[in-house]
Amino acid sequence: MSEIEIIATIFGVICVWLTIKQHIACWPIGLVQVVLYISVFYQAKLYADMVLHVIYVLLSIYGWYHWSESNINKESSGITLCGKFTYIYGALCLALTLILGFTFTLYTDASLTYPDSFIMSSSLIAQWLMSRKKLESWILWIHTDIVAIYVYWYKELYWTTGLYLLFLFMAISGLAEWRKDYYQAKSILVK
Numbered sequence: 001m002s003e004i005e006i007i008a009t010i011f012g013v014i015c016v017w018l019t020i021k022q023h024i025a026c027w028p029i030g031l032v033q034v035v036l037y038i039s040v041f042y043q044a045k046l047y048a049d050m051v052l053h054v055i056y057v058l059l060s061i062y063g064w065y066h067w068s069e070s071n072i073n074k075e076s077s078g079i080t081l082c083g084k085f086t087y088i089y090g091a092l093c094l095a096l097t098l099i100l101g102f103t104f105t106l107y108t109d110a111s112l113t114y115p116d117s118f119i120m121s122s123s124l125i126a127q128w129l130m131s132r133k134k135l136e137s138w139i140l141w142i143h144t145d146i147v148a149i150y151v152y153w154y155k156e157l158y159w160t161t162g163l164y165l166l167f168l169f170m171a172i173s174g175l176a177e178w179r180k181d182y183y184q185a186k187s188i189l190v191k
Helices: 002-021 026-043 047-070 083-107 113-131 135-156 157-190
Strands: none
Touching: 002 026, 002 157, 026 047, 047 083, 047 157, 083 113, 113 135, 135 157
């Protein structure tokens, strides 16, 4: 456990809480967290997680921009559903997990390659969906957090394990809150 991991954990909790509240400050706070975790995961030889956090930097900038644009129209929450694309995202997650797991097993000394690759794949898709304010992003985060808790505990990243346990409960809360906001906004638009 390092000081960087502790600081990243604190920023992570703040980021997810702000995301649940749909506050745009979640994005710059999240940027700090992901930059710090690049170092944490490199040291733990969780390379898929490390690469994931590099990509998170770009997705966080995109999310910040997209949420800024969608905040111009405040008539609704902006939360939408994936609809027919849900199955496509699921198949993409499975394919990415298998490809990345195989690649990391073959070419690196990475640890827990397939669970780590699932974390990377599902997190990328969940983060993309989150940046687009898709309700289903929270469902994918719940699955991701469950696998991440196991991986980080096994790797003795106890602060990170605690963070992802908290993320799991926050994702459940986020799903409930966003679902409520989605249906409230939908009922207002129908009237």
